[in-house]
Amino acid sequence: MMIPPLHWNDDAGRVDLLDQTRLPVEEVWLPIETPQAMAEAIRMLRVRGAPAIGVAAAYGVVLALRDGAYDPPHPVALEAAEMLAGTRPTAVNLFWALDRMRAVVADAPKASQPELRARLLEEARAIEREDREAGRKLGVYGLSLFEDGMTVLTHCHAGGVATSGYGTALAPLLLSREHGRRLSAYVDETRPLLQGSRITAWELMRAGVPATLITDGMAGHVMREGRVDAVIVGADRIAANGDVANKIGTYALAVLAEAHGLPFYVSAPLSTIDRRTPTGADIVIEERDPREVTHGFGRQTAPTGVAVYNPAFDVTPARLVTAIVTERGVLRPPYEESISAAFRSARTALSEG
Helix, strand or coil: CCCCCEEEECCCCEEEEECHHHCCCCCCEEEECCHHHHHHHHHCCCCCCHHHHHHHHHHHHHHCCCCCCCCCCHHHHHHHHHHHHCCCCCCHHHHHHHHHHHHHHHCCCCCCHHHHHHHHHHHHHHHHHHHHHHHHHHHHHHHCCCCCCCEEEECCCCCHHHCCCCCCCCHHHHHHCCCCCCCEEEEECCCCCCHHHHHHHHHHHHHCCCEEEECHHHHHHHHHCCCCCEEEECCCEEECCCCEEEECCHHHHHHHHHHCCCCEEEECCHHHEECCCCCHHHCCCCECCCHHHHCHHHCCCCCCCCCCCCECEEEECHHHCCEEEECCEEECCCHHHHHHHHHHHHHHHHHHC
């Protein structure tokens, strides 16, 4: 059950993007024709989820050469990449994808505008295709962790529209029926922007996966009652030592899972692992507008003038992570070793391919 968040419109030379802020009430597709519009879509969470952000940013660079005559075109593409890099600081897939687009520019110093645009579009499509293939593998490897009839708890949204179609944490759930498994889920509401209730619940229901919605504060109670068998979440950045940055509230779930003897799994492609970041302490945590907390969805729910702390992410230490599911297999502690081995395997496969 693949639900892509965007697609390249060949006829119009633009990106058609699903506005995730309008879910689940409306399914609205936005025509994105400029890198500025793509940057706004990323910043305002119209497209969200670390892999999807990376794919969107790559196409944003292509859009820089959509109109006008630039000679040379290279500075325009690089300026677009720089602007897009400034949209969100935590999700590493954004920077990974833009580095690939910059490399295309650097490798074609004499290319004309049409030639460079064609090369950039080819690379953006490759990034999208690779992410989609990785998502399916995440689903297959993730399914190996669950027995038929199990129920998992998930947080925020890590499904198809957060990637190129299959998702990360939701991939095994979305693929479960295809593989003859009966899995169900408890879905954290995920405050303050309710990505769990607005998007995850919508996506699981659309895929025919039984889903029960709870508020974030109910997770410990649900675990104590024995209603879930495991926790699985996505990630926005994984450090070289296995520390995981993900949506705020993830760390609390990992602590609760340990307290209740439940496995805590993280599902993410290798592009989410940042080996240049030694530990979670080195990850920049995005802080967002206080009004997301005080005026959620347009209604004031807190006293005027109250102080607000609104980090979008937290860091779960590697010691609380049972396993990390990647497209190269399920990684186990010690993560420094298993992560390095996964990247060696990926390089070998690339050279042999």
